[in-house]
Amino acid sequence: MTCVFDIETIPDFHLLSSTFGYEGTPLQIAQAAFKAQYEKSGSEFLPICFHRVISIASVICDEYGRFVKVGNFGNAFIESAFIESTPSEGVDSINEPTSRTFLDTLESTLLSEFWQFINKNNPKLVSFNGRGFDIPTMLLRAMRYNIGAWAYFEQKNPALNKSKWDNYRVRYCEDFHTDLYESLGHFGAARNLNLDALCKMLDLVGKYDMSGAQVYETYLGESISDKNTESTDIESKKAALEVINHYCHSDVLNTYWLYLKYEVLRGVLLESDYYALLEILHERLPKDKPYSQIFTATLKRHIADYARTNAQHTDSITLDSI
Numbered sequence: 011m012t013c014v015f016d017i018e019t020i021p022d023f024h025l026l027s028s029t030f031g032y033e034g035t036p037l038q039i040a041q042a043a044f045k046a047q048y049e050k051s052g053s054e055f056l057p058i059c060f061h062r063v064i065s066i067a068s069v070i071c072d073e074y075g076r077f078v079k080v081g082n083f084g085n086a087f088i089e090s091a092f093i094e095s096t097p098s099e100g101v102d103s104i105n106e107p108t109s110r111t112f113l114d115t116l117e118s119t120l121l122s123e124f125w126q127f128i129n130k131n132n133p134k135l136v137s138f139n140g141r142g143f144d145i146p147t148m149l150l151r152a153m154r155y156n157i158g159a160w161a162y163f164e165q166k167n168p169a170l171n172k173s174k175w176d177n178y179r180v181r182y183c184e185d186f187h188t189d190l191y192e193s194l195g196h197f198g199a200a201r202n203l204n205l206d207a208l209c210k211m212l213d214l215v216g217k218y219d220m221s222g223a224q225v226y227e228t229y230l231g232e233s234i235s236d237k238n239t240e241s242t243d244i245e246s247k248k249a250a251l252e253v254i255n256h257y258c259h260s261d262v263l264n265t266y267w268l269y270l271k272y273e274v275l276r277g278v279l280l281e282s283d284y285y286a287l288l289e290i291l292h293e294r295l296p297k298d299k300p301y302s303q304i305f306t307a308t309l310k311r312h313i314a315d316y317a318r319t320n321a322q323h324t325d326s327i328t329l330d331s332i
Contacts, residue, residue, distance in 0.1 A: 013133040014069040014269060015124075016261040017144045018254050019061035020226040024110045026060055036108050037230040058147045062113060064229060064251070066120045066148075067258035069266040070133075075273065077291040080263060082255045083123040084116065091116070092248040107247030108230070118155040121148055129161040132170050136269045138205045138261075139191040141181065190268055205264060214267050215308050219300070220257050228253055253300075260301040267291075285316045 021040040026032055030046070032039040044054040067082040091112065106112055125148075127133075137144055145162075152159055162178045164170075171185070178186045184193060195203050209216030220228070229250045270287055273279040279287070292309040296302055 011073060011131055011133040012071045012075065012136060013127070013131075014071070014136040014262050014266045015140065015144065016067055016137065016258055016265060017063055017148065018065040018067075018222065018225045018258050019147065020064050020229050021056060022060050022062040023230070024113075025062075035230075037227070040226055040230060058143065059150055061147050061151075063117050063120055063148060063151055064113075064225070065254050065258045066124050067255065067262045069262045071266070075270065075279070075287055077266070077287070077294050079294070080259050080296065082258060083127075084120045087116065087119040088248075088251065092244055107244060107251075114155075117151060118157070121152045121155065122157050124148065125152060125157055125159040125162075128159065132161050134185065135178065135187040136265060137187070137189050137191075138265050138268070139189065140187065141189045141192060145187075188269065188272070190265065190272060193272065205261070205268070208268060209264050212268070212271060213308075213312075214271075215260070215264055215301075215305055217264075218260070218304050220253075222261075225254055225257070256300050259299065260305075263295075263301065263305060281316075285313060288313055 021043055023032075023036040023039040023043075026043045027039050030043070032042045034042070043056060043060070047056055048054045065082055066084070067080070069080045070078045072078060092107070128135075149159060149162070164172055165174055165177050165179075166172065176183050176185060180186070181192070181197065191203060191205075192198075194208070195201060206217045206221075208214075229247065267288075270279065270284055274281060274284045288309055292306065292313065295305055295309070297306075
């Protein structure tokens with residue numbers, strides 16, 4: 011089994027406020043932290059301990075690389091948590107989508123489900139910069155909730171082919187974790203790669219409607235729906251979280267597709283096998299998501315181009331043999 015994963019985060023404005031004394035709305039606190047970080051380091055990117063996990067998405071495929079499904083962790087909690095209610099004044103309620111209680115419960119649920127999945131299944135992991143951001147962030151935040159990730163640290167388990175030199179934490183071991191940012195960047199030799207640019211170069215989908223930098227504004231800002239509607243904060247945050255989850259889906263789909271291209275590059279997949287896997291992805295891809303249309307169209311185009319080229323090549327061989 012292979013798990014292609016990606017996370018989305020927002021600034022932990024509760025922690026930033028208590029640590030540095032920032033005041034204001036969650037969005038104002040986040041922006042103040044970005045400004046201070048930029049003045050300090052030349053980058054707005056906060057230390058990973060101040061990132062709160064708000065979405066974890068994955069593509070699951072079988073041991074042959076065949077697409078099984080795409081989705082996100084924490085679905086049951088998300089469906090049950092957004093219940094219309096009137097919280098008591100001054101009470102930090104789980105029904106308030108920006109409360110510490112709600113966000114802690116959401117984050118702990120996501121992390122617990124993800125690490126339980128890893129502990130139980132020991133899948134091969136595939137990511138883009140997962141070693142540099144996603145995994146360190148999820149491990150640090152898991153410590154807040156006493157969540158175990160023992161399978162990730164396990165080194166001596168011959169039954170799972172784990173050893174001192176072959177396990178999830180070994181940087182150059184692609185059998186347990188293929189970080190495409192590392193692999194395609196030759197483990198630091200090239201440092202300016204990003205997922206969207208690589209996808210555009212390869213004529214894959216890439217980022218088509220939003221970027222990771224917009225995630226925090228999507229959740230902490232005003233409603234993403236028409237501001238003239240009378241939607242409640244709970245409704246708008248549920249809609250925002252759905253948008254973020256779907257964006258995270260598109261990222262793991264892009265990463266999965268890039269991974270298949272990488273497997274062709276290193277000789278693990280034949281070109282014919284690669285296109286067979288694209289056909290399976292096309293057949294099994296959800297048809298009712300915001301990203302469905304663009305991924306379906308792009309997949310159909312790639313598959314059709316290959317079929318046409320292959321047919322022309324066959325015709326050429328036939329003519330040459332006359």
